[in-house]
Amino acid sequence: xxxxxxxxxxxxxxxxxxxxxxxxxxxxxxxxxxxxxxxxxxxxxxxxxxxxxxxxxxxxxxxxxxxxxxxxxxxxxxxxxxxxxxxxxxxxxxxxxxxxxxxxxxxxxxxxxxxxxxxxxxxxxxxxxxxxxxxxxxxxxxxxxxxxxxxxxxxxxxxxxxxxxxxxxxxxxxxxxxxxxxxxxxxxxxxxxxxxxxxxxxxxxxxxxxxxxxxxxxxxxxxxxxxxxxxxxxxxxxxxxxxxxxxxxxxxxxxxxxxxxxxxxxxxxxx
Numbered sequence: 001x002x003x004x005x006x007x008x009x010x011x012x013x014x015x016x017x018x019x020x021x022x023x024x025x026x027x028x029x030x031x032x033x034x035x036x037x038x039x040x041x042x043x044x045x046x047x048x049x050x051x052x053x054x055x056x057x058x059x060x061x062x063x064x065x066x067x068x069x070x071x072x073x074x075x076x077x078x079x080x081x082x083x084x085x086x087x088x089x090x091x092x093x094x095x096x097x098x099x100x101x102x103x104x105x106x107x108x109x110x111x112x113x114x115x116x117x118x119x120x121x122x123x124x125x126x127x128x129x130x131x132x133x134x135x136x137x138x139x140x141x142x143x144x145x146x147x148x149x150x151x152x153x154x155x156x157x158x159x160x161x162x163x164x165x166x167x168x169x170x171x172x173x174x175x176x177x178x179x180x181x182x183x184x185x186x187x188x189x190x191x192x193x194x195x196x197x198x199x200x201x202x203x204x205x206x207x208x209x210x211x212x213x214x215x216x217x218x219x220x221x222x223x224x225x226x227x228x229x230x231x232x233x234x235x236x237x238x239x240x241x242x243x244x245x246x247x248x249x250x251x252x253x254x255x256x257x258x259x260x261x262x263x264x265x266x267x268x269x270x271x
Contacts, residue, residue, distance in 0.1 A: 127227030
């Protein structure tokens, strides 16, 4: 399949009937379960998409969670993410706010913790841990900057402000000194390396590596799908085994390893 993908991952069975009521305008909720693991995957499918095709595009970002329904800390984090997006005025942060809010809404409806990811092999790399009513952690790597929301604070890392293309560098002045927003400029601090256990491979998997050189410092050492792998719930097993995350074989075994469980009509069509 194409390299653009997304999904909502659960390690406990979600409440599918409540997820059906998720107020999104762009599709319908579909659900799958791993045949050998306690791992469920939900998506918002378009038209007749099913199987791996239901997860082969960028997810909807046109969503605003009802902030009266989330925890005070989550409300504060989402507000700071909104402030950051307004100051830098880039589509990546507008998308991030919608994705983070929708992920919280998904976990709240599902009544279990969830993990959201969306990524491609070029500009986009997002992971997000959520619980019902609560944003635990959101991290996004974009063409030339990184954003991480955790523990009530938002961190922005810009490796090379002179090489920015996502927004003009002078917009960074609009976030300097803002409460709860930390700005790190330059290459002096990099995120920690990926945990070894999270990126271990399996025979036959072709693991992704960035090209050598410093032409794209935002890739940080060659880790494709950095945050989908780093924030992946460990109880779900190895992300390379489950979905092929971090390899060139993303979703290649999905139709073999997952079976449709929601809605029931999907199972009837596949029978």
